[in-house]
Amino acid sequence: MRVAVLFIDGVGIGRNEPEQNPLAGRELLLSRFQDAPGAPLPEGGQCFPVDTTFGVAGRPQSASNQTAILTGQPAPTLIGRHVLGYPDKPLRDILSQHSIIKRLVAAGRTATFANSYPVAYLDALKLHRRPSTSGPEFTLPPAALRRLKASATTLAFTAGNVALRTFEDARAGHGLTHDITGERARARGMTAVPQRTPAEAAEVFWRVAGEVDFTFFEHYLADEAGHARDFAAAREALDTFDAFARAVISTRPPEARVLVCSDHGNVEDLTTRSHTLNPVPVLYFGPPAPELEALATVADVGRTVLRWLDVE
Template sequence: MSGIVWLALDGVGHPQDAPDGSVWDQPLGTLRPLVDAGRCLDATLGVPGLPQSGTGQACWLTGRDTVRVMGEHFGPHPGPTLQRLLQAEALPVRLAQAGGRVALGNEYMPAYFHALESGAGRRNRMGCFPFAFRAAGVPLNPPGVPLLGATLGLPYARPWAGVGEEGAALDALARHGAALARAATEVDLLALDLWFGDLLGHAGTPDVPGDALAAGRSYLRRVDALLSGLLGAGARVVVSSDHGNLEDLRTKGHTLARVPFAGAGVDLGQPGNVVQAGQVLSGWFGLPAPLPGA
């Protein structure tokens, strides 16, 4: 199978586990039906503590229970142990080794590359997705791909201006989705690391800040528009998330919520957790699942 676009949400728990009045409680004409028709997955893997992006994303990317490997939920960035696993077993790495074509559609600014270079020899500050795609031997900001910022046009930090005047932004994102669908015909896997949902989720407080709720709802509307453009152009699409956070803005931290696994033009199978779903992903490309206990 080829031409799959992977929208990898970060920190967006399933609507079934969201409280009333959450970011999910709004019209999302493309995203919500897709999520409702998909799977609702466990992200805790039976390990105490709150799921984290490092191990959560590594589970998706490798199909291995990286929480058990680490002995705990770990993140946000992969340390040496997870880096070794990603270098050896991440989906883009294995696909590239098998002769497949992979690309990460995120747009990275010069400051990002400067921070990576200036941090040489220190703790890794790169997330699992850019780390895995670089380990596959492909560049960030790949040529020929319509690159997209993970904020989807929202400001990175407060004030999240423009939430009430987003019509033009939604139209632009739908067109961008169509452009990504066309680019995906040239590769086997085109991923987008949509990490901004987790950042917005960390703005939560017990009284649910109104600006964070408005921004979170706007962000999901933007994901909805992007998805609409992708599907309207005939793309095969998968939507995932690594852990809960944004769906419950009553708390600043991550949550124990289950996470979505949804798709169009793909067979989701019957996974119950994020590890099994990662194995489903690799199976689409004919790659074997990890050996038990390896």
């Protein structure tokens, strides 16, 4: 069995109001609403709304909820608060101890992160990476180095001693950029990064996923657009992710299981720059999985991956 998670930051279940929700009035996979039915999902897909708050006061945040997804642990409950941005010391400890990647590898399973990063970024953070024949793409100034922090995802894979992919992997067709198309990196002067359509990116995704038991892909531009309250950027990010996800789903091997999930709400309500308290949709595509009816929080995504791959 192969399991894949397509993670998109900052997409919750809002209202079907086009004036505030860029998902409204459109038939995207993630166009799920509190006050209106969404369009039927392709390939027999199912949607399961799940909680993001864990009953902890305040607005859910990326660092703590991504830690929950990547460990299967109720991270905000364990530390008693929500943590924005990048994991702090308590969250890093949870990732180091409970990473689902670490547990999969310890059980003899294989896992990979499909995203590719600049060598300069990975080396500055001293993160375990795949070999690269080219040197760093740029030099980070001291001020930037001091601000640099590792994401929950890179820490989860590092905890399992899984080497992270570089832009050289992306050039070779063995990795993806976070924006799917490669346009972001190219706009920043890294023209050696290939430009791809979402369908071409899906081909790369299954090439990568075909080598392992578990594959994770991360996209965070929708969350950026939500904080900026930028309708145009939100729709561009959502459209690109939707085209990519549909291509991944339509070319899914019969035995593979694909989950599409988020960590918290944001872009579904552009009346505010803040995260929302809305539930998020977990979409499923694959063989029958009645156990998904029990999904309650985003942490259950990580627990489900472990269960499917026989790591309890």
